[in-house]
Amino acid sequence: MSDNVTITRTKSPVKRDGALRRLIGFIGADNLSLMFALVVLVLLVTVVSGWFGLSGGNRFFSWQNLWNSLAQAIVIVGLLAVGETVVIIAGALDISIGSVASVGSVVAASVLVGVGVGTRLASLLAGSVFFAVAAGIIAGALCGLINGLIVTQLRVNPTIATLGTLAAFAGFAFLLAPEGKPVGVLTQPAFTWLAQGRFLADAPIPPLGGTKWTGIPVLTVIFVIVALLIHILMTYTDFGRAIYAIGGNATAARLAGINLSRVRILMYMLSGGIAGLAGVLLTARTTSGNPINGTGLELQAITAVFLGGAATAGGKGTIFGTFLAVILVGVLNNGMNLLGFNTFVQRVALGFLLIAAVAISQGRQARAEHVRTRIAAQD
Template identity: 40%
Template sequence: MVEFFAQLRARGASFRLSKGAFHRISAILTVLILIVIFSVASPAFSSTNNAMTILLQTSVIGMLGIGLTLVIITGGIDLSVGSVLALAGTVTGLVIKAGVPVLPAMFIGVAVGALCGLINGFVVTKMRITPFVATLGMMMMARGVALELTGAAPVSRLGESFSILGQGRLFRIVGEGPHGLPSVVFPGIPYPAILLLLVALSVAYLLRRRATGRHIYATGSNEEAARLAGVKVDRTKIIAYTLSGALAGLAGIVLMSRLGTAQPNEGVMYELDAIAAAVIGGASLMGGVGTIGGTIIGAFIIGILRNGLNMAGVSSFIQQIIIGFVVIVAVYIDQMRNRR
């Protein structure tokens, strides 16, 4: 078993130094090119306010993408994260309306997401149902539960304390403008962006420094070899799906807090953006390959694309076409990389 992990680390190191490093560099260059193009097209794009807006908008997709990266590395997929996001946010809102303090209510929301992920992992590993079908079923059930609990109506009047996480900012500076009116000197770093950084660092540490992370990579690289080496493959997959569900729950709370209301219809198609972020960032749908840093870069590529196209007046339908094309190109590049 020791030799197996030593060989796995050696192969992983070699891969990261060649193909992995090249992929991350190309993704960063893509971000820089997009920034230059949109800055030329609209001077307002490069403003500090818009940069903070992109950080805020990217945080939710980034959290979903991190959870999906764990699942994709194991060789699976999770189509339910958008619906789990809505369910967790809705449950949090309902619990707050019932009189529970905001912080415990948010923990309950994350727990609901983790429970959905745990069920996904159980169905995939114990019932031997393919991840696509298992998570597709959870996608439908979670959305249905959210709509049933709320009667398809938003849960509002949750109080100002609920909105602090999604709307608060760190280092916000307000000065005195013309005629004595307040003027924003620096809009501040959104709390969701800071939370995304903490989540990314924690999960990256899990993948790089903990045995669970090595097991996740081993399971996706060669499940049978990992099992023979003593890895508890089913347990590893369940952990990955549970973490994906928990992060979807956290993303749901952040999104609902930003909106100020719990919307059961939120999160539609978010799973596709999250998958796109992971794939653009270098995660292989074949399993065994992927990094948190790459996923964050992929999330920013999508966020910058959406923001820049919005500022350019491009319709949301055309945006979907463009992002879909980007995903196809990213998957094609991944397939070519695997063949070589």
């Protein structure tokens, strides 16, 4: 053993810095800029809009708006985005989630009211909210399994594979619905509670912005719980580590003993299962299991993931970042609604937001690249 070599410094410099540095390190610089963007956006909606003679901004901070409009609007896209984040971190893409949500929506409604494919199960399970929800999630996970098998066993590029299943599952959702018509669930209050229910509705909380405390929507709570669970999955489990490793360098991950196929199949099942849950909640919100419920949602979800800082090349990204991005997009839409912009303007804004997000992330990557080449230059 030679002792004539420099002593290793393994202590993190972060530890020696102040609490603020540690906090920034914990939140992450990317997420910090998202938070900053969120604050700016809220100020734009509530304060700056007034300077330009736009009215409606003052309604932003009201219980009615925060809980009934904003917090509910973000849930479905938010759930899809959380599942999509996992896939994008792994360096892949799942475009089919909108259609998977439609499948989940129809399956849940069918099981609930005992029609269509649900008929046979109906005698056993009809009317059970639990089984309806479970059926929607399982249907989604099975769709994910199909995606995963196509990608890993047939070796089809993930984007192409899920583009194919986007179309296929959309059609499948219609086939599942009796005569292709929506399945109504109005008669099932226990189920629609998922969308209309409120937690803490009676809490003694003072009014805000001239509206009374409304309670926290069940939908929002479900979203936050799912996001938290997936955050834990990605941060603290071997599965999460494998996802990051595969996204960063699939060959290196395989040579380090990670079973790529297994992880990828599980990942698509996870993304599908979450999309199925989103479909279930769509059924509860729209009070019908409609085969077009999920159409087009994948684009909004993917937008949010990239806005949340996930690297287009994989290996980087956080659930928290996506969560913030979902809120950011929600506030943007909500604020424009309040200020009276029509939906076309909103779409334009959202499109440019996606481009801006990716442009910023590219700039950041270029800087990181610069650091790497600087270090390489010292070799």
